[in-house]
Amino acid sequence: MSDCLFCKIIAGEIPSAKVYEDDLVYAFRDINPMAPTHVLVVPRQHLASLDAADEASDETLAALLRACRKIAAQEGLSNGYRVVSNCGPDACQSVKHLHFHVLGGAQLSERMS
Numbered sequence: 211m212s213d214c215l216f217c218k219i220i221a222g223e224i225p226s227a228k229v230y231e232d233d234l235v236y237a238f239r240d241i242n243p244m245a246p247t248h249v250l251v252v253p254r255q256h257l258a259s260l261d262a263a264d265e266a267s268d269e270t271l272a273a274l275l276r277a278c279r280k281i282a283a284q285e286g287l288s289n290g291y292r293v294v295s296n297c298g299p300d301a302c303q304s305v306k307h308l309h310f311h312v313l314g315g316a317q318l319s320e321r322m323s
């Protein structure tokens with residue numbers, strides 16, 4: 211998608227702080243971190259949100275979750291972490307390219323909302 215921010219980041223057209231990559235997934239630090247570790251994990255394939263999961267292969271969907279786990283280990287989040295994907299207006303999704311937030315490095319709030 212030519213006008214998608216995260217597609218441009220994946221293509222290297224917009225700089226990012228890379229944390230992890232493989233054939234299916236790219237991950238980079240959030241520009242506005244909400245925790246000491248805040249990484250965004252995105253599929254290389256443009257998918258607007260989790261609502262488009264049926265357009266992705268099972269391999270891609272599995273790779274995203276495996277990447278979250280690997281990044282948590284790589285970042286030393288041995289005491290725990292949170293994985294969040296905002297989907298649609300009620301969840302305040304601001305970038306329309308599927309992404310998982312990996313958050314950790316401090317005690318996170320009990321509240322999920």
Ligand code: 5GP
Binds near residue numbers: 227296302
């Ligand atoms: P959402 O609100 O869609 O769940 O999450 C989008 C995330 O993308 C936000 O946490 C925001 O800080 C992050 N973000 C927005 N623009 C950029 C950018 O240009 N670079 C990086 N690294 N993160 C961005």
Ligand code: ZN
Binds near residue numbers: 215216217257306
């Ligand atoms: Zn995109």
